[in-house]
Amino acid sequence: MDIGVVGSGALGLYYGAMLQRSGQSIRFLLRRDLQAISDSGLLVHSVNGDFHLPKLAGFATPQEIGPVDLVLVGLKTFANQHLVDLVRPLVGKETAILTLQNGLGNEELLADAFGAKRILGGIAFLCSNRGEPGEVHHLGEGRIRLGEFSGGLSERSRQLADMFQMAGVPCETVDDLHKARWEKLVWNIPFNGLSALLNKDVTHLLSHPPTRQLVREIMHEVIAGANAQNLKEPIAGEEFSARMIHFTDQMDHYRPSMMIDRAEQRPLELEAIYAIPLQLAATAGISMPRIAMLYSLLALGEGDRK
Amino acid sequence: MDIGVVGSGALGLYYGAMLQRSGQSIRFLLRRDLQAISDSGLLVHSVNGDFHLPKLAGFATPQEIGPVDLVLVGLKTFANQHLVDLVRPLVGKETAILTLQNGLGNEELLADAFGAKRILGGIAFLCSNRGEPGEVHHLGEGRIRLGEFSGGLSERSRQLADMFQMAGVPCETVDDLHKARWEKLVWNIPFNGLSALLNKDVTHLLSHPPTRQLVREIMHEVIAGANAQNLKEPIAGEEFSARMIHFTDQMDHYRPSMMIDRAEQRPLELEAIYAIPLQLAATAGISMPRIAMLYSLLALGEGDRK
Numbered sequence: 001m002d003i004g005v006v007g008s009g010a011l012g013l014y015y016g017a018m019l020q021r022s023g024q025s026i027r028f029l030l031r032r033d034l035q036a037i038s039d040s041g042l043l044v045h046s047v048n049g050d051f052h053l054p055k056l057a058g059f060a061t062p063q064e065i066g067p068v069d070l071v072l073v074g075l076k077t078f079a080n081q082h083l084v085d086l087v088r089p090l091v092g093k094e095t096a097i098l099t100l101q102n103g104l105g106n107e108e109l110l111a112d113a114f115g116a117k118r119i120l121g122g123i124a125f126l127c128s129n130r131g132e133p134g135e136v137h138h139l140g141e142g143r144i145r146l147g148e149f150s151g152g153l154s155e156r157s158r159q160l161a162d163m164f165q166m167a168g169v170p171c172e173t174v175d176d177l178h179k180a181r182w183e184k185l186v187w188n189i190p191f192n193g194l195s196a197l198l199n200k201d202v203t204h205l206l207s208h209p210p211t212r213q214l215v216r217e218i219m220h221e222v223i224a225g226a227n228a229q230n231l232k233e234p235i236a237g238e239e240f241s242a243r244m245i246h247f248t249d250q251m252d253h254y255r256p257s258m259m260i261d262r263a264e265q266r267p268l269e270l271e272a273i274y275a276i277p278l279q280l281a282a283t284a285g286i287s288m289p290r291i292a293m294l295y296s297l298l299a300l301g302e303g304d305r306k
Numbered sequence: 307m308d309i310g311v312v313g314s315g316a317l318g319l320y321y322g323a324m325l326q327r328s329g330q331s332i333r334f335l336l337r338r339d340l341q342a343i344s345d346s347g348l349l350v351h352s353v354n355g356d357f358h359l360p361k362l363a364g365f366a367t368p369q370e371i372g373p374v375d376l377v378l379v380g381l382k383t384f385a386n387q388h389l390v391d392l393v394r395p396l397v398g399k400e401t402a403i404l405t406l407q408n409g410l411g412n413e414e415l416l417a418d419a420f421g422a423k424r425i426l427g428g429i430a431f432l433c434s435n436r437g438e439p440g441e442v443h444h445l446g447e448g449r450i451r452l453g454e455f456s457g458g459l460s461e462r463s464r465q466l467a468d469m470f471q472m473a474g475v476p477c478e479t480v481d482d483l484h485k486a487r488w489e490k491l492v493w494n495i496p497f498n499g500l501s502a503l504l505n506k507d508v509t510h511l512l513s514h515p516p517t518r519q520l521v522r523e524i525m526h527e528v529i530a531g532a533n534a535q536n537l538k539e540p541i542a543g544e545e546f547s548a549r550m551i552h553f554t555d556q557m558d559h560y561r562p563s564m565m566i567d568r569a570e571q572r573p574l575e576l577e578a579i580y581a582i583p584l585q586l587a588a589t590a591g592i593s594m595p596r597i598a599m600l601y602s603l604l605a606l607g608e609g610d611r612k
Binding site (some may be wrong): 194198200204205208210211213214217289290292293294295297299301303 | 441450500503504506510511514516517519520523595596599600601602603605607609
């Protein structure tokens, strides 16, 4: 399959590399890593074993990539104002678009530009970060849950899941992508924001009883917001939050992406992870006071970036 | 009047110096500043004009001070576990105790140890900080509102107010000290905590619309908690919060004491300003979710101090 990767940060590079290694044909839209990768390929440092891809098809503009069968979107959502322009040159008659970005609003943005039928979304449980140019670090996990933006289980989504599976990436299909996105937010909203705000990893956050309680309260606000969104089935509140916290207790001082973004003075993905969920909840009559507060506190700090 | 000052930080030194200059007899319990003040007295840098007191009666232990007519308490509340032991040697048969400390719980602590009748409380609107040993900086304001712990207007409280007035310290009596304390919390709870958490002065906090809105919401939580405390008259919600915000808009990049405490790695006054108000509100059936969250976020950071 001809695949174009837009947004070749840690996530785009890692999944693109895994797919290329399994025999797919990948074209990467590169910026920072273009020169290094053209010179010496891509080195993937992975918990599952390092590997090196000596040749990658890297391009500086989406026009050079041209139409593909599948666009894989890994762009950080704070750059979403460029998303449609970056994707458009890759879209041919039959092109599908799979966004693996964080939070809400990404499928909608793509659907408005290219039609809902082309769009799939995936939730990536990936712990990775960029290293030196030409290198990427896979620190753990990697699982993807993907589904149709328009809902339901399609043959296309099963084929994509198979493709990832064959590339060594655990992947399952979901028939309610919207629910899957909200389920991920149950984790992202408390842990991304609190870790960025306080500069504390998840183990620190959970080892302090008042913050552990706050994480739980924030999760329940997310679940209340989610369950007002006409999901096919509601998220089971206490059970789901307990499971998320237990799951996070197993992580050893994991630093969520937003904590790293702030530490490295990058913008935060506040729109996709906070503003849009808050707005959708408010439209459904659900107030999420702690999340609104967390969003305000994070937004204030954004003024400090150079 | 023979006055003993317990807790000779910026506040205790400033008010003690003003009273001594006006002719009162003051004995200071000193620690950090003892040597410097014994050598060369106290220098007050004040927006109203600097002055120097060449001789101050400074003591290293409360036993050396002995009984006085009035104990003036300026101790930071995070040292309240020492308060009763520090005050006891100063208490004679007729001694009154006036605490100018922040937040709630201070009068109660003193009343439990020395009897409610001795106790008065004052709310100090003072912008000051310590300089080098032997110096104190008065940056603005200084007004005191004081009243009887047991309520009502007493001859004693009027006399104390007159004494401060004659010393150049604007001072008024209040017949509902508890209400006056809660009114001060309407300011302290949002501005102290948010400034310490985000390392932003009040002007920064108010210039960012979402934080300005958060300040207002937190003020309304405090007012709801206050108005469940059997005050003689309720605090008028919208009007009072609007006045507090307007008042703060006039301050030019003011740094609340808690912001300075955190920047200088001192403990924060979390018990008096957050924990006790939260507990009193909860007992009255009032939930203050944003304040509870702010308290948790501040408390987590306390683990970082050396």
